[in-house]
Amino acid sequence: MNWDDARIFLSFAREGSFSAAAKRLGVQHSTISRRIHALETQLATPLIERSANGFQLTASGVELRATALRIEKEMLAFEADNSGQNEDPSGELKVTAVANMASSILMPLFASFCRENPSVDLRIEVTNDSVRLAERDADVALRQTNSPGETLIGTRLTTVASAVYGSKSYCAAVHTGESSENWIGVDCCDYHRTWTRQACPDLQHSLCVDETSLTIAAIREGLGLGFLPCFIGDSDPDLIRFREPEIQHNLGLWLLYHRDLRDTKRVKVFREHMQRAITDVSHRFEGKLN
CATH class of the missing domain: 3.40.190.10 (Periplasmic binding protein-like II)
Known part of the structure; x- marks a missing residue:
């Protein structure tokens, strides 16, 4: 058994599926399946088995995972000790x-x-x-x-630092009472998701987005307020701070x-x-x- 076979199996053991392991290694789904099946044939023992929740490791698979982890740790330690130490970084x-x-x-x-x-x-x-x-x-x-x-x-x-931003026209309308204070639902990261829930506990959002660039675009369109890092919000001429940065953020x-x-x-x-x-x-x- 060579290390490349063990590395492929270890990737599957970590990810729990052929597709996720293939994505992690940058290869085709079929490659992962074929190499593991070949490894099972070579070792004359099953390493994985299908269950109601997908795939799980057999007893032999659990033992091979432990062995592969030890090999990986030694190889990474050797690489760290013996690479990139030249006077000129390369x-x-x-x-x-x-x-x-x-x-x-x-x-x-x-x-x-x-x-x-x-x-x-x-x-x-x-x-x-x-x-x-x-x-x-x-x-x-x-x-x-x-x-x-x-x-x-x-x-x-x-x-x-992060602050609450809105478009210039939207913030002006909220301050004069012409518009209500609406929040854009965000799911780009745990931080902004949590802060938005704290600011808008009823979770009533007319629009939800899952990426910062979408939050920016929605704010520009006057669809509501949203948290942004200050290095993003302050650099956009169409946006203005609705609330100043707070230390807890x-x-x-x-x-x-x-x-x-x-x-x-x-x-x-x-x-x-x-x-x-x-x-x-x-x-x-x-x-x-x-």
Whole structure:
């Protein structure tokens, strides 16, 4: 049995389905199914079985998962100890960030890093979901949180403030009593979802959206109010603050990585670059208008 077969099986064991494992590895659904079935034939024992709730591991599958996890841990530790230690940083660096932040305020910082470190292959991936850094879904995660994971280490880069925004005409109409105070239902992240529920406990929304760009578009159309990070809301000339930022809505912007990568050269250089570069735009993150 080779490691690639074990890696494919481990991906299935983590995700619980052929399709999810295929998406994680970037291969076809049929590839996952075929390789696992071939592995079962090679080992002469079933590893997975269908149940009422989908698929589950057999006793042999559970044992193989434990073995594969140990192998993966050793290989990742070896890679961390023996890669990216050259004086000049080089190689691939996978960074994950929230889409609206990566495509706007952070992109100039990424660009300057690429110019300063041409031998590093910077790969930016965007997601609002949690990323398993211990399993090397990414090398570095830029995340908004006030409670980074205990298994991770990192640097708090700045504070991300949020405020309630509306279109200029809509806010004026609400203040004069011509329009009622309506809220756009948002499902882009846990934070804005929770804050919207607190501001609008009856959950009566004429429009619900699940992505920040849709929230912005709806606010521009005068469909109601919504929470936005200040670096987004303040940069849009069609929007205005309906409520000023409140301290309970502040989030830390963290640069996180697994402790095994702390001494990897390209990770260290990226961390130091972001710490320096973020100072030029920290006022925008913090919602300081002057």
